[in-house]
Amino acid sequence: MLLVDADDMGPTFLGALRDNGFEVTIAASGRGAFGTVLLSKPDVIVMDVVLPDGDGFEICRRMRSQDVRTPILFLTARDSTEDKVRGFRVGGDDYIVKPFTLDELVARVRAVLRRADLTRRDHVLRCADLELDDESYRVTRNGVAIGLSLTEYKLLRYLLLNQGRVVSKPQILVHVWGYDSGGAGGNVETYIGYLRRKIDHRGPQLIHTIRGVGYTLRNH
Amino acid sequence: MLLVDADDMGPTFLGALRDNGFEVTIAASGRGAFGTVLLSKPDVIVMDVVLPDGDGFEICRRMRSQDVRTPILFLTARDSTEDKVRGFRVGGDDYIVKPFTLDELVARVRAVLRRADLTRRDHVLRCADLELDDESYRVTRNGVAIGLSLTEYKLLRYLLLNQGRVVSKPQILVHVWGYDSGGAGGNVETYIGYLRRKIDHRGPQLIHTIRGVGYTLRNH
DNA sequence: CGCCGACCTGAAATCGCCCTCAGAGGGAGC
DNA sequence: GCTCCCTCTGAGGGCGATTTCAGGTCGGCG
Numbered sequence: 267m268l269l270v271d272a273d274d275m276g277p278t279f280l281g282a283l284r285d286n287g288f289e290v291t292i293a294a295s296g297r298g299a300f301g302t303v304l305l306s307k308p309d310v311i312v313m314d315v316v317l318p319d320g321d322g323f324e325i326c327r328r329m330r331s332q333d334v335r336t337p338i339l340f341l342t343a344r345d346s347t348e349d350k351v352r353g354f355r356v357g358g359d360d361y362i363v364k365p366f367t368l369d370e371l372v373a374r375v376r377a378v379l380r381r382a383d384l385t386r387r388d389h390v391l392r393c394a395d396l397e398l399d400d401e402s403y404r405v406t407r408n409g410v411a412i413g414l415s416l417t418e419y420k421l422l423r424y425l426l427l428n429q430g431r432v433v434s435k436p437q438i439l440v441h442v443w444g445y446d447s448g449g450a451g452g453n454v455e456t457y458i459g460y461l462r463r464k465i466d467h468r469g470p471q472l473i474h475t476i477r478g479v480g481y482t483l484r485n486h
Numbered sequence: 487m488l489l490v491d492a493d494d495m496g497p498t499f500l501g502a503l504r505d506n507g508f509e510v511t512i513a514a515s516g517r518g519a520f521g522t523v524l525l526s527k528p529d530v531i532v533m534d535v536v537l538p539d540g541d542g543f544e545i546c547r548r549m550r551s552q553d554v555r556t557p558i559l560f561l562t563a564r565d566s567t568e569d570k571v572r573g574f575r576v577g578g579d580d581y582i583v584k585p586f587t588l589d590e591l592v593a594r595v596r597a598v599l600r601r602a603d604l605t606r607r608d609h610v611l612r613c614a615d616l617e618l619d620d621e622s623y624r625v626t627r628n629g630v631a632i633g634l635s636l637t638e639y640k641l642l643r644y645l646l647l648n649q650g651r652v653v654s655k656p657q658i659l660v661h662v663w664g665y666d667s668g669g670a671g672g673n674v675e676t677y678i679g680y681l682r683r684k685i686d687h688r689g690p691q692l693i694h695t696i697r698g699v700g701y702t703l704r705n706h
Numbered sequence: 707c708g709c710c711g712a713c714c715t716g717a718a719a720t721c722g723c724c725c726t727c728a729g730a731g732g733g734a735g736c
Numbered sequence: 737g738c739t740c741c742c743t744c745t746g747a748g749g750g751c752g753a754t755t756t757c758a759g760g761t762c763g764g765c766g
Contacts, residue, residue, distance in 0.1 A: 354593035373574035416698035
């Protein structure tokens with residue numbers, strides 16, 4: 267989500283949005299917003315109508331004229347019908363009048379995302395050129411599909427969720443195999459082996475052994 | 487456009503909507519709305535939350551659970567955040583609080599239609615050279631017609647709606663057979679088998695088994 | 707260098723998910 | 737009632753997935 271100059275919403279809102287699972291970037295001005303959109307391609311834009319360098323409507327119109335189809339929600343204190351209609355006419359997807367609650371904002375953003383059908387991207391875990399898609403259960407390295415069994419998949423998923431962190435064999439047993447405790451750690455070694463053969467054999471090594479501690483997934 | 491029980495809007499509004507180019511049908515109740523939607527497939531639904539035979543939210547939830555994806559805008563006098571959030575949570579696309587102007591309503595309907603148009607699914611579902619036409623109930627692969635029973639059809643339709651995503655056997659049972667939970671997954675296997683014999687036997691395989699998870703429809 | 711524990715690998719044994727088939731039940735049309 | 741087709745169920749078996757284990761390899765340490 268790209269948040270454009272909603273500075274009066276304050277850090278509480280910002281934190282709450284992040285708590286709701288949004289990855290929020292901030293732009294302070296219309297000019298900055300334009301750059302960010304082209305660069306980082308946000309899923310949705312929440313934009314104040316009044317910007318330091320002009321008018322949110324105008325930014326929106328320019329984006330649309332350049333084929334930027336990202337959903338845009340306007341925030342504003344102006345509640346006249348003319349303003350609302352103008353917001354939609356320039357290509358806005360929703361128009362929220364202040365004051366509003368966080369819950370309403372989140373609900374409206376989700377509604378727009380659902381309609382835009384962009385919510386699916388949330389299901390991809392990544393590490394370097396390795397990707398794991400939780401909806402299709404597909405794993406690719408460098409774009410090449412890799413076939414994994416369910417256990418291999420769950421193990422890789424667990425490593426990806428904890429990438430950069432070292433996870434111990436007991437931890438892995440609990441989260442991947444569901445063993446409450448103890449049990450043969452030899453199995454983990456076997457499956458780490460399977461994964462390495464399928465994933466690390468091409469490209470730089472991603473799965474690393476930390477002797478006496480466990481395993482970790484990271485880019486070198 | 488289907489207008490559900492917005493009777494207090496009066497004939498002026500109705501005429502004005504028609505003047506704005508909308509082909510408006512009216513339903514007086516939730517029950518009637520459901521029938522109209524299935525029958526005449528409107529582009530958009532504008533629905534009062536308070537209906538003589540119940541709750542607009544509930545109707546919306548039921549429609550969504552039956553894969554009706556038509557955009558829905560709620561009209562209501564209730565302006566509490568809980569109501570709004572509920573409206574979006576059950577699958578609504580917008581929520582307009584009375585009193586509102588005709589211009590705002592039109593602008594919001596157009597905005598929703600515009601967004602829905604970008605992601606529009608027409609009545610033909612496709613995956614590679616496989617096509618399923620929801621209006622004529624015809625299925626073809628590579629132009630060749632394929633005869634399916636109703637259950638086979640519904641199963642294929644469900645797979646097509648979720649193509650690229652893995653659906654579990656319980657999910658399939660709920661959406662195709664209507665079982666609320668549990669039940670014999672063996673039946674799903676049987677019907678997957680039927681579909682494969684009719685569809686996958688010519689051309690590249692489209693139906694894939696994800697062992698321990700479910701099935702998915704995708705091109706290679 | 708030699709020892710030890712930790713880790714890796716391959717192969718065999720077991721498990722259980724899934725596929726297929728045959729047959730029973732049920733509804734529609736004749 | 738008879739037939740045809742659709743639907744559902746259960747048994748049997750195949751084969752991929754999982755587990756287990758033995759033997760080899762590696763790294764750290766004295």
